[in-house]
Amino acid sequence: MANSHVMTKFPLNNAAEWVAAFGSPLYVYDAKSIRSQYFRMKYAFDPSIDVGIHYACKALNNLNILKLMRSLGAGLDAVSLGEIELGLLAGFQPKQILFTPNGVGMHEIKEAVEMGVQINIDNLETLEEFANEFGSSVPVCVRINPHIMAGGNTKISVGHIDSKFGISIHQVRHLHRIVHNMGLHVHGLHMHTGSDILDIDAFMRGADVLMDLAHDFKELTYIDFGSGFKVDYRAGEAATDINSFGEKMSIRFKEFCLEYGRDLKLIFEPGKFLVSEAGVFITSVNSTKTTPSTVFAQVNSGFNHFPRPMLYDAYHHIENLSNPEGAQRLYTIVGYICETDTFGYDRKLNEVRNGDLLAFHNAGAYCSSMASQYNSRIRPAEVLLEGDQPYLIRERETLQDLLRGTVEHGLYQDVEEGIREEAEIAVPS
Ligand SMILES: Cc1ncc(COP(=O)(O)O)c(C=O)c1O
Secondary structure, three states, rough: OOOOOEEEEEOOOOOOHHHHHHHHOOEEEEEHHHHHHHHHHOOOOOOOEEEEEEOOOOOOOOOOHHHHHHHHHOOEEEHHHHHHHHHHOOOHHHHEEEEEOOOOHHHHHHHHHHHHEEEEEEOOOHHHHHHHHHOOOOOOOEEEEEEOOOOOOOHHEEOOOOOOOEHHHHHHHHHHHHHHHHHEEEEEEEEOOOOOOOOOHHHHHHHHHHHHHHHHOOOOEEEEEOEEEOOOOOOOOOOOOOHHHHHHHHHHHHHHHHHOOOOEEEEEEOHHHHHHEEEEEEEEEEEEEEOOEEEEEEEEOOOOOHHHHHHHHOOOOEEEOOOOOEEEEEEEEEEEOOOOOEEEEEEEOOOOOOEEEEEEEOOOOOHHHHHOOOOOOOEEEEEEEEOOOOEEOOOOHHHHHHHOOOOOOOOOOOHHHHHHHHHHHHOOO
């Protein structure tokens, strides 16, 4: 029986060939899907509005993906100096990069200013330090926390009152004092309330807060409404209706620009929307194991490579690529890490056999970029599909990568008798 729940979006026919060529586990990304999501977003808004899409490269930071985004006309959302460096290496102009750090020291902000990127500040204390350092010489953007609870999981809800992000909307009076008394030029307003937000009204509420506030800042050139657009992780699941959002937002933004007296640039900084569906993670089954409560399918990976299920209780569709006609059974899909690393409970899969390839969908965002070497497991290769052509864009790590940076001093080579005796004496009996 065929799998009743097959996601058809990803071209997986050649998966066995990719694994033969590049090994498993393996991240594979489809450039066509990225392009299509980019233009879906771009064209969701009224063409008379200058819309900027700043790719949030934390989602998937391979240099080739950044270059692809640049070729489409994207800007970049960077949260660290490392992301800025990657962006510059990918060919972005400094002014196309907005640096939105949180909790960093002034030394990082100074470095970013020297690199010529745009600076976004989300803390009044930091803003005062910035003003002392740069005064009116460097324009700045400020991140506002509109106090809106939105997002698919508390860990990725960042616009509420208990969140560490942004300058509270209740601190606006203080913000004005700093801006006016210290001569700052505020060129941008920014917000980002979370990820996995389905409800268009939540976006619109935040947008209204920012547009109301914008009237008090006369030198703006853009408003950055952040991101958080939800994609569908399971077949039939609802995703943010980007067209309907684009329509509502365009009307509201055009009204705002009329009232403001000038056209501003409308910026978003999507990560997940652009790359989540463009990725698939392919693992091989090491074994199955029947216990009193379930049948485990154990694959050659773990939350070290694919963290979202354990981190956010995220659902990722999983399918058996190797046995599409096999009878369906219930499986709990797990990894090889020395703690619970369940990828999916009670999933109906076509019968799973040792060596079968399992595909994990929506693996483009926050998978390889969050991967680690936990359990001394090396990180998988990454492949980018341009049409049918697979390009290796990151090599699989080797055991040498586990040692990279380690400094060996030749300490503790031989345990001398005397030392061992001293240690034994020190142990209380
Ligand atoms: C400031 C900022 N902008 C954009 C994003 C991208 O969000 P998403 O991947 O939901 O589009 C994030 C995600 O954490 C973020 O913190």
